[in-house]
Amino acid sequence: MALLAVMAPLLVACATTQAVPRSTSCEEGRLWACNEWGEQLLQDGDRSQAEAAFARACDGGSERGCLALGRLRMADGNLAAAEAPLVAVYETDSEEGALALADLYEARGGDAHAREAARLRWEAPALDKPPFDFAMQYRVGAWRPSAALELNIQPMAFLSRRLSIGSNLAYTSRGISEFNGFVGYQHYVNTWVVPYGRLMMGTATSDSRSPGFNVGAEVGTRLALSYLGHVNVGVGMSRASGNYLSVGVGLNGLFVLLALLHVR
Structure with a gap:
């Protein structure tokens, strides 16, 4: 009975404690929270705030955040700003990053960009293999x-x-x-x-x-x-x-x- 008396307040406290909002966790530097918050903001239709959340994750070194940021900027037609985060993912030997960067170059048009896109697609499946x-x-x-x-x-x-x-x-x-x-x-x-x-x-x-x-x-x-x-x-x-x-x-x-x- 004594044990139950001690544990009861703790259980009640755990049950009534609310989860920390993702926005707060993101501002505290938790990259996973920035990515999840960005995805939630996209679902809510707030693209500018979603971009800011993904940018925070990308600046912290999150590949997932950089990839989402680059794709979001591409979808919004901001191809110039989309390049840097996608290059950052590609440089980690990510196939997904290489393919996204290829899509970016293809969207720019022109023979030179088409050749670069083809090179990236050729490289993509081999990037994450041992030398x-x-x-x-x-x-x-x-x-x-x-x-x-x-x-x-x-x-x-x-x-x-x-x-x-x-x-x-x-x-x-x-x-x-x-x-x-x-x-x-x-x-x-x-x-x-x-x-x-x-x-x-x-x-x-x-x-x-x-x-x-x-x-x-x-x-x-x-x-x-x-x-x-x-x-x-x-x-x-x-x-x-x-x-x-x-x-x-x-x-x-x-x-x-x-x-x-x-x-x-």
Whole structure:
């Protein structure tokens, strides 16, 4: 009973306390409140106050606020003022920001702006992917099961991550079977689905099916997981391993290096 006597006033106080208005929270510097307040103001038809709320969020570093601000200004025909917040979002490697900025340039008209819009749309699905990754694959083949370790390098400078280079090392229960360099091309169907193909060339060891010079190829599809990495399935062949089906997981190379440094 004593506990109930103590708790009762607290429960009543919690039930009667009103939530702090979003406008007040926004003025106190809470960016989420500025964004939600801006959306509510838009629904109420107060576009000027909504712009001010989104601008406050954007100035505080909110990507959501900058994107909403840029789109609102575009809708109002203020293309010049819309550019800065959309550029800020694009520079965070945001696909949504790149596409919104492309819409802005297209709305301006002219050949130069059309080319810039096309470039942004080409870049957009590749922006939030790692510049290099480490992957491990498991191969099921006609010769014998094997695994492969892979380094894949794909910076934006390589045709907006369409071109890739790297190396892989395959091994079986007998030991290392092949070591290759490769060059590949990948096509972004969208930000998630990325078919790829690659040509491999290197050395097949004495533990492989056919020792000596090695050549091979692989095609497959990646499920891209933003900055984290990817999972993939593919089919390939090489002199060292014969025909194979592979499944693999790749991780952002920076994450792998940081983990290795932490272990050391």
